Amino acid sequence: MVSATVSFIIFTLTYTCITHPVEADEFATKLEKYIQNLVDCKNLTGLAVTVVKWNETIYQGGFGYQTLEEKQPVTEKTLFNVGSNTKAFTSTLAADAVGRGKLQWDEPLRTVLGKDFQLQDEFRTSEATIRDLLAHKLGMPNYWGVTTAVMNFTREEIVKRFRYFPVKYGFREWFLYSNYPFVLAAATIEKATGERWEEAMYNRIYKPLGMTGARIAATMTDDDWSKTAWSYTWINNTYVKNPEKTNIRTVVEIDPAGGVFINAEDMAKWIKFHLRGGKDEKGSQLLNSAALQETYKPMMPSLSGRRIYKPKYPVDNFNPTYAMGWRNGLYRGKKPWLNETTSCDPSPWSRRRRRKRRSPINKRSQPGTTSQPNxxxxxxxxxxxxxxxxxxxxxxxxxxxxxxxxxxxxxxxxxxxxxxxxxxxxxxxxxxxxxxxxxxxxxxxxxxxxxxxxxxxxxxxxxxxx
Structure with missing residues (x-):
């Protein structure tokens, strides 16, 4: 019996500005002690960290194991699937296309995809832009179950069927997070530039930035898998290794939304690229800065109707808006009280009444036998x-x-x-x-x-x- 479903393999990306001068060795020692304590108290199987200050990587390291069976340690070269962080890569490719004059943020998708392209209604069809796709403005749910099922459709077929994907809210009415609009965005970029999303990822991001270890789900080889951290599920009081290679098809179909595999070393290069405004480490402008900056601008409120927000920890970590592939939030403003103790147990700051764990079974129904009459x-x-x-x-x-x-x-x-x-x-x-x-x-x-x-x-x- 599955008692919990958790992603224990976590890639943590930390960008920090140190307010007080600290010797590198002392900083590394304190950071490693803090993270190792967190890994132990949260019972994590593996984790990698990279820390960038301004334009310098000041720390990289791994904790735990790629797999519990082989006990292969996580290092700065261990690959992790970073899931929806992939969306920022796709929005960056969109900015690249805009910067080169191949695409415009606010031109209707139909202008690029052709007169036969349709969304759920005529208003959406005539008005929707790539900005709407990248900012989750379609009012389209995430379709739990559909993504994991793997429909085995090509990207082109998904574009044709998109008109039949049900929506929950009106167009530009409400923020609703979904993966498929990023698949449609990738198809739009491909049509505008004549370059497949997979090729563009390597040609316009990975190779120019020297991200030699980065991959995407569709191109993972056996050698890549040997360098990859695997996730586990807690079943009957033990960790069970999830069939990552079998389930990779669930990611491939939505690669532009969740298909990036990357290590801590290359993640640092990705961070620096954005901090430099689209320049490589030699100072060459790889991507139009104005187009890239557009991807960071708030586009939609993302609080899902919550009127009052109370943080769990005594530091600001507040994401009130969504940009294009990025979340916008507030940083600092309070004394960072996190330490080895408070990171594991946020009390006494978390005085909220603890919610009862929601049963995975709908309250309306309880499982019984395997069949009903007739x-x-x-x-x-x-x-x-x-x-x-x-x-x-x-x-x-x-x-x-x-x-x-x-x-x-x-x-x-x-x-x-x-x-x-x-x-x-x-x-x-x-x-x-x-x-x-x-x-x-x-x-x-x-x-x-x-x-x-x-x-x-x-x-x-x-x-x-x-």
């Missing part, structure tokens, strides 16, 4: 115009199961609510939590016949609608 009426292929086919079937043991995409499949457990099932995922996504609100619900017509299913914020119909 479960065969649920069988069939269900279709969504944006995300394709979802199949419900009986396995050799007459258990009701589902399959969606290349990787997402599992058992459907009946609940106390008719036509509602709880998902118990199979390998390789068994470590994923069942997300609240993502029960498998079958839909009936007025005659009581099953005609569709609702799952992952989406409705699938039976028979096909494609």
């Amino acid at each position: 479960s065969t009426e649920y069988l069939g292929d269900y279709f969504h115009p944006g995300f394709g086919k979802l199949t419900v079937f009986l396995d050799e043991n007459e258990n009701l199961k589902f399959k969606f995409g290349l990787l997402l499949h599992g058992l459907l457990l009946s609940t106390s609510t008719p036509d509602t099932f709880y998902q118990q995922l199979d390998f390789p996504l068994v470590f994923r939590f069942h997300a609240p609100g993502s029960d498998f619900v079958f839909i009936r017509n007025k005659q009581g016949v099953v005609v569709g299913t609702r799952v992952f914020y989406l409705e699938y119909s039976l028979p096909p609608v494609l």
Whole structure:
């Protein structure tokens, strides 16, 4: 049984200005003591740190292990998938295209992608720009489950199907974080420049900056994996190594949103590039400074409706707005009270009432047996115009199961609510939590016949609608 799903492999990027002169050796000693204590008390398996002050790397180091089985230490050359930090790379490629006159921040996407390109409605289609995509202005949810399923669509096919991706809010109405707009942004950059996103990452960022160890998910080799930190899930009081290589397909499909693999050494080069306003270490201007600066400007409030913000720690770490691939926040303003003790336990500053841990099971339903009476009426292929086919079937043991995409499949457990099932995922996504609100619900017509299913914020119909 999965008791917790946690990403224990963490890449921490620290930019700091030291307010009091400290000898390098003394600083390194204090920093390492602080981080090692944090690794121990948080029970982290591995972590890498790079610290940049102005234009100088003043510390790089690794803690813990790449894998617990081999006990290979994390170093400044260990690769980590930095997830959504990738979005800043894609916005930087957009700035590069703007700086070269290949693209404009505020020209409609249709101007670049052609008259056949469509979004969810005519207003979005005629007005949406790459700025809207990079600032999460489409009102589009993240589609938990769809991303991990791996639809196996090409980037071009995703662009064609984008009109069918449901939205939750009005256009430019509300900040809603999503990965797929960055896939569409990459396709737009590709169309404008004639260069694939993957090629541009290497040709316009990695190579000019000397980031020789950096990779993207789509190009990971066996040698790269041997240098990569793996994530673990806490199952039955022990760490279980997650099948990273098998699950890499979930990242490849959204590479422009989450596909960067990078080490601490190269991350320092990436930081310095931005601190220098788009110049390389020799002072050559690689990217138009004005275009790059545009990516840092606040575009949308990102507090998700919270009217009052109370930090967990007694230091400012407040991100009220989102730019393009970057979060904007407040830094400093208070005495940094974090130390070996307070970093592990924020009390007494965290006086808020502790929330009860939310059950991964929707309150409306509790898992029970593997089937309901007449479960065969649920069988069939269900279709969504944006995300394709979802199949419900009986396995050799007459258990009701589902399959969606290349990787997402599992058992459907009946609940106390008719036509509602709880998902118990199979390998390789068994470590994923069942997300609240993502029960498998079958839909009936007025005659009581099953005609569709609702799952992952989406409705699938039976028979096909494609």
